[in-house]
Amino acid sequence: MKIQSSFWLAVAATLMLSACSTSVERLDAQEQIDLSGAWNDTDSQLVAREMIEDSLSRAWISKFVQSEGKDPVVIVGSVKNLSHEHINTNTFIANMERELINSGEVQFVASAANRQEIRDERADQDLNASEATRKEAGQEYGADYMMQGQINTIVDVDGTTQVRYYQVNLELISLKDNRKVWVGEKKIKKLIKNSKLRL
């Protein structure tokens, strides 16, 4: 009898402890999971993919190839966060860069911060690398277009219900003459209902 009660006590204790312990589950990075309703990785990937697809399907790209005889060179500039949330725009920029490079339809050059590091390395090579492997300065690809944009939100709230409306605007601007050759817009609307009661 005593052994039996100890057994059940151990089972109960194990169950209670397992309820308190941390659990980790690996997920597919593409899986859509919404916890708080805030901007998340799914939004970032989705918006980047759709907007880059849209930009590459427009007439500016064929016109450029026709007139210049080469693929356009693009750089991604800043994406301003004007939303209600602390959004890490670097991940969004990285998503856009990936979509642009993988499209194979444009050449892509490194951002200003990346370029400086590479220039430092080239300067170092100038002193220390062998002549056969040394990379010369002044051979950089100059970008033809810069992509810039902003993320805006409108939040409508009533008690525990919220409607969050995200609007991402991107523009592709010609570095030669400041012409805007493409303007894209992507909207996301979310309805978030929070519980009025908790345990």
Add this chain to the structure above:
Amino acid sequence: MHKLLIVLLFSLTGCAAQQNNNKLANELRQTTPEHILSILQENKPDTSDIAQYYLNLGYLQLLSGEFTSAIESLSTANKEMQLLSAISITENVAAGTINETLRRYSGYPLDRVMVHNMLALSYLFNQDIEGARVEMLQADVEMKKLSEGESLSGQLASTHLLSAIIYELLDERSDAFISYQLTENILNKRQIPLPEGLKLGLLRASKKMGNDQAYDRYSKLYPRLAKQTNLDKQVFILYFNGVVANKEQRSIVVPSFNGRQLIRVSVPGYPNTRVLQQQANISDGLHRVNSALIENIDVLAKEDLDKEYPSILLLTTTRAVAKYKLVEEAQKKDPLLGALLNFATLLSEVADLRSWNMLPAMVQFGYLETDFDNITLSANSQIEQPINLNQGKQHVILTTGLSDKIFHYQQ
């Protein structure tokens, strides 16, 4: 019954934690924020006090210049308050039977909005003005959530003013003007005289955004200020005066109608103390500007508690009846156990004294335009400290009466 006795006595640990916190908040009046911060960091918060702990911790980190830590702590507090905004069934049962400290601290309307002010300032002095802007937008959503008709509960003039300053720094003219107007509306409703800096803000923002009708109206209201010529540099100063009042416990012990047990009732209240209003002043040698009241946090804290009073009284009465019945049942079974349980119910009857109790008692605002590169600032009539303005044209300065630290953002 014996287990219940243990639970009742266990609830007293929460009482000790809140007394310790109130003691620290009182000490903040005499010592530096850094000193209180070091003591607070050594304490670990109870699960039920997480939001209060991180609110105080984050505020002290801001005043100590630890902006990244302040952002982390205040964000933790904000997340906890958001999580606890739903009504808890079990916590209400515990509050209605043992005491209200068993409820997790979910923050008053003042806390829920003020946390964004402190976060915005932390971001700003951490050189992240976009982060500060996000906080002001979140504060706006929070104020909309809390608004109830004409009530001013959770509507903070200091939040709108800080929004106006941040929008002005970002050259978002119409947003700046709207925020200055919202500040004006709240101050008028609270019958607080408009600081000169706010009047100048209304004039400046209406003119910049080309709202001629509004500019004419404000020019007629403030003709002397409308004639002032605009100078090269803008200095916005925020001054935190004093420390907000702590709640105190008000208890009465009465014998039951049959005289067999004692009943104790405890409710929280604020003492009738008055904070000495001191000012900060800035001068460029030609002009001297004094800071003026924008938010009386003492008043807001009292209003928040007053609003909660009906539910506090309901729970206090429910608790008194529940405890009486419990002791009566115990007395029937065992008079000694009944007496012990009665003693435990008396001890466990404590009021919830938790609040964001290290906040300033008042927030003041001043505004100076100057052509000079050097100005001086003094707070609490103490020595003047020099401030150099040659790195930018727009400056936000935060100072407090609790230490001689000055925080300066310039662009």
